[in-house]
Amino acid sequence: MRTTLEYIFVLIALLITTFLTSAQTSEKESGKFVVVLDAGHGGHDSGNIGSGYKEKDIALKIVKDIGNSLEKNKDIKVIYTRDKDVFVTLRGRAKIANDADADLFVSVHCNAHNSSANGTETFVLGLHANQRNFEIAKKENEVIFLESDYEKHYEGFNPNSPESFITLSLMQEDYLDNSIRLARHIEDNFKAQQKRKSRGVKQAGFWVLHNTYMPSVLVETGFLTYKQEGAYLNSKNGQTKMSKSITDAILDYKKQLDFNVGEDLYQVNSAEALSDAPQIIDNVVFKVQIAASSKLLEPKSYNFKGLEDVSREKVGDFYKYYYGYTSDYSSIQQMHIEAKSKGYKDCFVVAFKDGKKIDVDHALKSASN
Structure with missing residues (x-):
């Protein structure tokens, strides 16, 4: 127990140091609401493959649709963690968002399961509330193993260890409320606009959410392993509709934030x-x-x-x-x-x-x- 606690305190100290260094060097474009869009996986990491569809390709198409729509708003600056089929490390994705001093981080993915599970779900950072959420986070975090020298870069974080998740929610607590607010907008839009099955807003220990220092969400747009849903997400029509729901949610969130925080009358x-x-x-x-x-x-x-x-x-x-x-x-x-x-x-x-x-x-x- 003592060894575990010592590990946790050391990791927290390292994370705080990383955050302070990033915060000091970041500079946001004045007057812009900065949104970092993150297409999950990429390059040699194809992500989930269900019914022959590749998660990395679908996520990128949805993200680029979102970006194209948001860029029509002169008050919004869009930054992509990747805009083509390349591999980007988890720490690299987080660094892009932190260096931009982003106002929002939105990561887009597709789900998979060895059952008939289907529907959308949007995650915010938190200790896994149940075993399934832990397994989802574990699966997404395992991309760490595809990186060289991952032990060095992730300070001993082990995606397979429940103890490693204890520290993940501590640094993001200040942003949780706004993360939940955006996540609810997204899930409500999936359900109301597109008539998709929503599995709701959930919490899990995703490393990339933990290391971004702004409101952050990870969107699972559906299950590629569910035949009808996989086909829908792989279609241009499905991608356009899912991206619209996410775009509208971001714009609604920004409007609500402007109203609440102080940029109105x-x-x-x-x-x-x-x-x-x-x-x-x-x-x-x-x-x-x-x-x-x-x-x-x-x-x-x-x-x-x-x-x-x-x-x-x-x-x-x-x-x-x-x-x-x-x-x-x-x-x-x-x-x-x-x-x-x-x-x-x-x-x-x-x-x-x-x-x-x-x-x-x-x-x-x-x-x-």
């Missing part, structure tokens, strides 16, 4: 634009949501980078953590800036009335009427 990021005058909204409480996690943490300052006045709320299987508690909108804006300065770059202001969450703009508009 009511949420202002600039300290110079904030007023010091109190703006009290009766019967409304504002908080800054700083994190969401499957882990139960004590709302103490030492767990949240020195922030005081942290509260916790359980929502489903996750815990949401908030900074601040005030009816003064001017005050919560200052708290929002402070939380971002502490490293919670994806935090956002939320509003509650009578204990129920409401839209921030609704709270502000109701106060002006």
Whole structure:
């Protein structure tokens, strides 16, 4: 047990060092919302092969369709981890996203199983909730073994060892809530737009999600081993429809994030634009949501980078953590800036009335009427 704990602490330290180095050298194109699109597998790694279809080819076609659509938006910059049939290491994919200081990382794959399993599922990072999720993550992570000197590059991470997954969720906890938000948009679109069977949003320990320091999802667009689904995903029509659902989900996510975080009329990021005058909204409480996690943490300052006045709320299987508690909108804006300065770059202001969450703009508009 002691040896396992020592291994975990050493690995965490190495990961933190890697993250800090990457963060210091990254530079994002000013004013752009950066989306990194990752087509799974490639080159000598064909991925799943079901009914004669190659995962690497289907994933690349879907990703390029998504990119072509997103690039029509002048506010979005698209970066591909690969745009042709080449092999890219998992660490190379993560490095591309981190160096770009991306706002989103979306990895596209196709599933396989030795049964009649079918349907889509979108994963966010987390400890495997069940054996099947562990097996899926293990299968995707085993591409590590195709790399030379993988022991050196992955600091002893073993895709076949459950203990290796313990550390995977720790570094991505700050981004979990937004990752889940995007994943739900994607799965909802598959179901509503394309009438596909959705297996839901799930958590598993994918290495490539763990080492990207932004909201990240891995999309399994369907099972190539299920004859009808494999044929659909291998068709131009199927690829176009699946890419549309993912594209629309990204655009909806960005719109929602802009609205919540501060790029619209009511949420202002600039300290110079904030007023010091109190703006009290009766019967409304504002908080800054700083994190969401499957882990139960004590709302103490030492767990949240020195922030005081942290509260916790359980929502489903996750815990949401908030900074601040005030009816003064001017005050919560200052708290929002402070939380971002502490490293919670994806935090956002939320509003509650009578204990129920409401839209921030609704709270502000109701106060002006």
